Amino acid sequence: MCAETPDYKATLNLPKTDFPMRAGLPTREPEWLDRWARIGIYDRLRDKAKDGPRTPFTLHDGPPYANGHLHIGHALNKTIKDMIVRSHQMMGRDARYVPGWDCHGLPIEWKIEEQYRAKGLDKDDVPLVDFRQECRRFAEGWIDIQRDEFQRLGITGNWADPYLTMDFHAERVIAEEFMKFVMNGALYQGSKPVMWSPVEKTALAEAEVEYHDRQTDAIWVKFPVAGVSEARAEHVNQLAKKMYPESDQDAEPDALASAGLLGRAAVLIWTTTPWTIPQNRAICFGSDIGYGLYEVTGTPDECWASVGERYVIADALAETAFARARLEYGMVRRLRDVSASELSALVCHHPFHGAADAQGEWDYPVPLYPGDHVTDDAGTGFVHTAPSHGDDDYQIGRDHGLEMTFNIMDDSSFRADLPFFGGQRIYDDKGKSGGANKAVIDKLVQVGALLARQRITISDAHSWRSKAPVIRLNRPQWFAAIDRDLNDGQDTYGTTIRSRALTSIDSLVKWTPQSGRNRLYSMIEARPDWVLSRQRAWGVPLTCFTKRGTKPSDPDFLLRDPAVNARIAAAFEAEGADAWYQDGAKARFLAPDYNPDDWEQVFDILDVWFDSGSTHAFVLRDRADGTADGIADVYMEGTDQHRGWFHSSLLQACGTLGRAPYRNVVTHGFTLDEKGNKMSKSLGNTIAPDDVVKQYGADILRLWVAQTDYTADQRIGPEILKGVADGYRRLRNTLRFMLGALGHYSEVDRMNPADMPELEQWVLHRLAELDDQVRAGYASFDFQGVYQQLFNFCTVDLSAFYFDIRKDALYCDGDTDRARAARCVMDLLFHRLTTWLAPILPFTTEDVWLSRFPGEGSSVHLRDMPDTPAKWRNEALAEKWAMVRRARRVVTAALEVQRTAKVIGASLEAAPLVHVTDADMLAALKTVAFEDICITSDITLTADPAPADAFRMPEIEGIGVTFAKAEGQKCQRCWKILPDVGQHAHPETCGRCSAALG
Incomplete structure (x- = not known):
């Protein structure tokens, strides 16, 4: 009667860990x-x-x-x-x-x-x-x-x-930073177009607007030629004599123009803001655009044109404009070219010039000026210019001394006494279109100045808060001059805010990605002065005073007194910015040095971008956990902050510190749904972080972040998160295997790397490589690169290769150097993988750490990444093991064919013959236990040519595998099939297992 086979499983060093397979995050x-x-x-x-x-x-x-x-x-x-x-x-x-x-x-x-x-x-x-x-x-x-x-x-x-920007100390510092602008000469009060919200009744910054489609009326309007500019009279006279030599040489220039130059003509403009027509002060044209004089020779019914009318228009746009006016082919003829020289000499009448009951409101000349902003892409090639309602218009007006208009009130209504339009609103209190556009168009029709109109859709600015449209509106506001030399002695990087900012961008800041530099540089290079004032209530006020009876251009208009500034700062520190609004505040801050009745207190609110732009002062400079020089190592935000926080912080600091407040700027893109669409509640494609955390845990959300290229737009959705969770499980299994092996580790297992087997030395080489890559990746904020390296190492190098090979030694060896070396390497892996992964997966790595090192004060987050000796690197060994791994790929693929065909159930049933034509590879394979590497019971290596039916992989040349089954019996402890099984002290075991059992 045969004795029962012992329970050899109990003698194995199987994984020992409480680390759960399921995370339960x-x-x-x-x-x-x-x-x-x-x-x-x-x-x-x-x-x-x-x-x-x-x-x-x-x-x-x-x-x-x-x-x-x-x-x-x-x-x-x-x-x-x-x-x-x-x-x-x-x-x-x-x-x-x-x-x-x-x-x-x-x-x-x-x-x-x-x-x-x-x-x-x-x-x-x-x-x-x-x-x-x-x-x-x-x-x-x-x-x-x-x-x-x-x-x-x-x-x-x-x-x-x-x-918090509303902390009393923060409000004090914001006010102090503003008062530095007062003292260094950057601040001034001006009147120029700003983004104005009629609904919220305040100016907005560019960062506070977003662009949405809206419908509007595009109109083609006639500006009748009035004559010739006095400044250009002689030029026109000479031009007319050349063009019309038979005309009356003694005629006045205006008469010459009427006789044939551009008499009876009208300049055609096109606009999508009809409400700005009453504010027109000039017309701009493009010097390089081709213009022509066209005459109407016939008209259809219900047309706003008349036979004999002449229009000046860009040739490239004439056909479209006349078609819109229902002037079909043959109803208009082109008379001749009109040169830029002629145009620059002209003066037009305003369309409402001489209108009954206009009270002379529009009886002023409308000159023509060249403008770089004029194109012939759309419209007429002429841009009607209202300096109070556009940046280009304002610049033209400033260059030529045009008068600003103040026809539009805070609620977007025309001033009450404006003829024809008084009280009409552009937008109502809810941001819906008012009656202003219709009133202007109707009046243009009445006076015969409208040629055509069209309902179109345009992309236009809207307030990001109220979602209502905003307008460009001239309003007295407070500005920071970005091209004015500052009186502050901080001239290392320039004397103006703009020059300091551009120097900082190029010389003092590193950009991730580099495109961020280009975007912000171009914005700063082209931006106008900074509008600092808002007409609201909640924020830090513009803490300044203006002298009654003076103009903004007067040198004593603004009060500049350090003692007054100090009293304001002290009050804000104690009471917050509310101190500015308390009864008697003006006397409190001015007396006894000044008579409060001589000064006006400014109650506008600072642009909140000035608040957040000033944070470097009360966070980096003032806090104990700030920085010695008030400069941050990193600012990191979304790409929209190139026109937001990066931008305002740069301007603000350049006005007070003299340079950028940051050394690195890191930028991420926007988050989209799985199809690449922008997320919105109306589309129902938003994903709340709280929902992800409740379903998967925060580490899965963090892992999604690590896997994405955050410098571009990222996608997220249910299927993407499922993929992230699957990758997480693979990584977790790697960590769990490592912990299981370390359940048998003790300090006795620590070994000198030089005494370890080559396979362990190769793992240490990979650790040395990874240490450089991980540190460089983290230092350059490349989390995707770090995670990809670590994930591939864990799943490919470790789980699918090293762990797969060494589990036999870990489980079945006794007290051998091979098993000790493997456990020693596991310990070295543990300390590196947990700290390398901790920034990405703080919860999971803490779980891993505490599974091995429990204790109330224990935490992986109190550890540093351990130093990894450079001497672990061994390029020659790495090249050798690269060859070993290539050969192993062919063998494992050949065995998979046999497993799929059910010839074998496990690789240990095989003892293949491997044909290797490359002598160096064959020599390398013969120096390692290649059967253990391939997890077979035996293997034969030969330089003989592989037979025609041998298994080959096209991408790995020179290796063929001929399948053979292993000979012998199956060891009941390690499951290898070997000829010596049953010949040792312990029944049904191989020599290795019998020795391990003692």
Whole structure:
């Protein structure tokens, strides 16, 4: 009777770990958050700087707005920031992160106004300070909500002491930074077109508008030629004599023009803003555009043109314009060319010139000027110019001394006493079209000045808050001059804000991606002066005074007094910006040095971009956890912030610091749905971070961030997240195998790398390579590159190769050098993989770390990435093992064919013959246990040519595999099929297993 086979499974060193296969992140992550808060991770990291020299590293947080739940863009942004901070901390820096919030401005004020309107209340009936306090409370509520939502994503930082732009000290510093502009000469009051919201009744910055389609009326309008500019009379006279030698040589120039030059003609303009026609002051043309004089020879019924009328128009646009006027082919003839020289001499009448009851409002000349902004892409080749309502128009007006108009009020209505149009509004209180356009068009028809009209759709500016259209409107505003030499002595990088900014962009800042440099440079190069003032209530006021009876151009118009500034700053520090609005504030700040009755107090609110642009001063400069020089190592935001926070911070700091407040600018793109569409609630394609966290856990969301090229637009959706989760499971399995092997590790297993088998030395070589790649990737903010390297290493180099090979030795060897070396390498892998992955997967790596090193004060996030000896690198060994791996690929592929055909069930049933024609490869294979590498029971290597039926892989030449089954019996402990099984002390085992059993 045969004895029973012993239970050899119990003798194996099988994996030993409590690390679960299923992560359970949604329920377990909050436990780690509580633990980190309990042991004070962030503060303990700051204490590490006291233990030894650690160079500070500061990422300055671009403040999100405190008025709603987080969206997926917030999650992307804050996760990238967290990866930057964590990685630099673990690379040996003292990486500080102070989260902050933008608290002032229109969005919050608008929310409070909406609440008032819902209750039937009027904002203007509430004391201003009370209203501001309601805005403050609203922001405080959302800060608490957003703080919890950010922390749930695993974002580390000084959450106990964030910065808020509405803190009293912050409001003081913002006011001080503004007063530096007062003192250094950058500030001035001017009247020029700004983006104006009729609904919100305030100026807006470019960053506060977005562009949407809207319908409008495009109109073709006749400006009758009045004559010749006096300044060009002699020129025209000579021109006319050349053109009409038989005319009366003694005639006046105007008469000559009427006789044939351009008499009876009208210049045709085209505009999509009919309401601007009453504000017209000039017409612009393109010097390089071809123009012609056209005459109407016939008209259809119901046409606004008359036979005999002459029009000057760009030749490239004439056909389209006349077709729109229903002037078909044969109804118009071209008389001749019209030169730029002729055009520059002309003066036109305004279309409403001489109109009955116009009270002389438009009885002024309308000159023609060349303009670089004029094209013949659309319209007529002539641009009607209203200096009060456009940037190009304003510049033309300033260059030629044109008069500004003030016909439009804050609510977009025409001034009440304007003939024909008084009180008509461009937009009503809800942003819907008012009656202004229709009134102007109807009047143009009445006076015979309209040639054609067309309903079209255009992309136009809208307020990003109210979603209502905005207009370009001339309003007295406060500006920061960006081309004025500043009186501040900070001339290292230039004397003007623009020159300092451009020098900073090119010489002081590194850009990721580099395209960010080009975008911001072009914006700064072309931008106008900065509009600092807003006509609102919630924010930091423009803390300045103007002298009564003076003009903005007078040298004593603005009060510039350090003592007054100091009193304002002290009051703001103690009471916040509300101090500006208290009764008696003017006397409090001016007396006893000045008579308050001599001065006007300015009550406009600072542009909130000035607030956030000033954060470098009260965060980087003033805080103990700031920076010594007030400069951040990194600013990181979305690409929209090239015209937002990057932009305003640069301008503000160049006006006060004399240079950019950052050394690196990192930019991410926008988040789209899986199809590449912009996310919107109306489309139902939004994904809330909270939903992802509840389903998958924050680490999956962070892993999605790490896998994307954040410098471009990213896509996210259910299928993409499923793919991320699958990749996470593969990575987790690698970490779990490592932990299982380390369950048998002790310090006895530590070995000198030179004494390890080649396979372990190759793993150490890969670690040395990866250490360089990971550190370089993190230093350059390339998280996608870091994660791809680590994921491939874990799943391909480790799971599919090294672990697959070494599990036999780990499980079945006894106390052998091979098993000890493998466990030693596992320990070295553990310390590197956990710290390399921790910035990306803080929850999972903490789980891994605590599975091995439990304890109340234990955390992977208190560790640095360990130094990896350069001597581990061995290029010659790496080349050899690259050949081994190529050969292994052919063998494993050949065995898979046999497994699919069910010839074998496992690779250990095989003992293939491998034909290798390359002598170097054959020699390399003979120096390793190639059967163990291929996980077969035996293998034969030969230089003999492979037979025709041998398995080959086209991409790996010179190797053929002939299949053969292993001979012998199956070892009941390691499952190898070997001839010596059953010949040792322990029954049914091979020699290796019998020796391991003792």
